[in-house]
Amino acid sequence: MSRDERKPRMPTRRDCVKYGGTVVGAGLFAGCTSNEGDDSNGTTSGSTESSQSASSDSTTTDESYTVSMSPMGEVEFDEVPETIFTRLTHLAGMAFALGRGNDVNALHAPDYYNDLWNQFTPRLPDVSLDWSGRYSSWNPDPEQLYELDSDVHLADPASVLALDGWNQSDVDEIRNNISPWFGNHFSNRHLSPPDAYAGEYEYYTLWEQFEKVARVFQAEDRYDALASIREDVLATIEADLPPESERPTVVMGGFSTPTEPYVYNVDTPGFLTAHVRPLDPVDAFGDDVSSGAQIDMETLIEADPDAIIVFGGMHPDTDMETVRTELENDPVGQKLTAVQNDRIYAQGARYQGPILNLFQLEMTAKQLYPDTFGEWPAYVDGAYPELPADEQFFDRKRVADIIRGEF
Template sequence: MRDDTPLAEPTRRDYLTYGGALVGGGLLAGCTSGDIGETTTSSTETTSTSTTTTEDESYTVTMSPMGEVEFDAVPETIFTRLTHLAGMAFALGRGDDVNALHAPDYYDALWNQFTPRLPGVDLDWSGRYSSWEPSKEKLYALDSDVHLADPASVFALDDWSTADLDEIAQNLGPWFGNTFSSAHKRPPSEWPGDYEYYTLWEQFEKVARVFRDHERYEALAAIHDDVLARIEADLPAEADRPTVAMGGFSDPSAPYVYNVDTPGFLTAHVRPFEPRDAFDDGVTSASRIDTETLLEADPDVILVFGGLHPTYDMADIRAALEDDPVASEVSAVQNGRIYAQGARYQGPILNLFQLEMTAKQLYPDAFGTWPDYVEGPYPELPADEQFFDRQRVADVIRGEF
């Protein structure tokens, strides 16, 4: 499934029986080197960021919806389901340890549109297990030390119960992820317990603690803070901000569109710019619209998700909109403001690039002009127009900082 189309949530079966193991600690099982359950509980240090270290080097990290998750050793093999978490592993220099992700060949090609700008950084996700609807049998075959996936989102699949989730956590490795923060959606009504939301970078901080790599997180977070500070300092006044339509245009006559002002990490690369959503309340995210609806909204700017993917042809997309008798009347089409974007389920590294590119696409007078991109990797920008030091980011990913 491409990034320009909505991820369909599988339907939960009408009746589902579950016990108390999930809440009682089944999902808290750690990465053990010996028998299941033989972890120590003597805590000697607790930090303010919900990480606990024990006397025999086991440690815990806390995040909703799992609660407190215990690890006996730093995970080596990594299962992921969605690319915001695979991207976090990549940012921590663990991209090659990812053995599964959603649409691996598609996202391998997309992520590698950005890696050419990071000296010495390589990534190969091709041929990995495609894990949007994982089977329990395949998880046993992968034998992962940690499952960077939201157990509540896996629970939403028809073939998974809390007993299955507990079994995987106890016999293989724990679950650790948060998916519904993507747009502040609710988990299935049968899911036990509360659910909290996190920003992309808040979740990244917790994932970094899973891998005992908080220094790498801190280095990247400092770069992210600098990017946000630059945006805030030069953000144009509200009256000068464009109306924006963001969506997948693989079929320009019937695109999927997403609101740019909704909460959640899917908009982490546009919300800091405080743009005006072209659709207001008339169209909700993941809606498929026609060109008449697009013209009625009349966006000043169109952002094309997946437009940087090598299978996309931005010239064809622009031409199709320009040739359409209705779409050709849209302001963004008439003014040539149709821009390629990357991924919605972005990790930290793509978020840095996408903040930079979105700044130039929305506010060229304030942040510099975005190149007339048609194909190929992320454009090479002059050093004085870059929002962050590529070499510095590459050094952090490689652990040479």
């Protein structure tokens, strides 16, 4: 069905959501008034989870509240969202961290990331996650968004506008007729958004964005508890970080074709390096190779990194033994310092949420500085290694309790 042929639909209560302080339309608002009594008991348990008073950009009037983030500005919610649309897994991972992972109805490559995330969940007691079979939303169809009828779209409207087949009226229509957008994509590498959003676009760290998402779900207490754990992890790293002269040169990338990898700079600003930048390694390429470029073995040997980080290496479909063997058998690859010293390490995802960020800070510290933080186990496949308690950077049970809301 084309967009011009859509059947008229009765407005739902969330059609009354005000966005940026403006009611979405007098006629639509009038159609909602008859539903006002339907939600007299409609608040969810999430709406009572916060142990904090609202901050300056999260205010409450009766049951409604607003949360502010660029590029959306102030977004008002009349109740805590239940069904959650996402595009990218850093936002799906935030829902997971807040105990709402199974309420996500869409994400990019859902079966792939379901399998990858579930390499970490076995270390979190009584925590489960199932994203299999969800709608794959890399370039979502507006009609499918109507079908999903989500309570919130955890996605950046500026990044959606940049997709093929989308224009500003489409973005506005979804916001006005279904539910708000709430996300910030271009903080990933501090890239420039489309011109329509360029003027006042702000960048956030992974955890700054997570704090705002927690306010959307009125779950600031879970954010505070997890943020405290992260601060302890960072303090552990900072207390024993070796001097600059002892830090390794590093290449990280995707090695699905081991001799022609896609590589990413370790010191790029943005949340994609949230697990690496605190460890302050030396980027093996410097300014010679742009982040996201595909390179050959000659380029890699010129950089000759001390360590290689393989994104997606922990996914069940990735054969790390094959990655290592192909590099060892390549006439150029076998000369790499990282290959000769067995320093080719599997990791998870670049678009990590808060929970993966905790695990990946721990694993990266051990991979890059084994003499300081303890050696990372030789990983071939399976779940995240079960480290001895005295070698863990954070308490798994505590994190699991927070996710479940039992803390």
